[in-house]
Amino acid sequence: MEDLARVLRKATDTVILLAHDPRRLTEAAALDVPAVLSGHTHGGQVVLPGVGALARRRFPILAGSGSRENTSIFVSRGVGTVYVPVRINCPPEVAMVTLTRRSQI
Numbered sequence: 586m587e588d589l590a591r592v593l594r595k596a597t598d599t600v601i602l603l604a605h606d607p608r609r610l611t612e613a614a615a616l617d618v619p620a621v622l623s624g625h626t627h628g629g630q631v632v633l634p635g636v637g638a639l640a641r642r643r644f645p646i647l648a649g650s651g652s653r654e655n656t657s658i659f660v661s662r663g664v665g666t667v668y669v670p671v672r673i674n675c676p677p678e679v680a681m682v683t684l685t686r687r688s689q690i
Contacts, residue, residue, distance in 0.1 A: 590616055607660045610645050614656040617630030621658040632674035
């Protein structure tokens with residue numbers, strides 16, 4: 586978190602954190618970063634009926650939007666795979682995200 590805090594001290598305008606891993610949400614919230622765009626999870630990649638995604642317990646958000654304190658996050662499922670070249674109940678996506686300042690909402 587110290588590295589991220591050091592970089593943010595130099596920010597002069599709105600900050601958007603591009604973090605490969607959505608587990609950075611905890612740090613971003615602690616530093617009051619308003620928005621995080623992330624990936625890494627492949628949306629869980631394998632989502633079993635009745636069980637869900639096996640990766641769910643490792644990440645705060647597997648896919649889509651969420652928030653913690655004053656920080657919003659969007660996690661894309663992406664188009665790739667990891668470990669095995671298959672997706673089950675988790676289609677790939679190329680996301681288009683429209684960002685709006687809170688003062689305009």
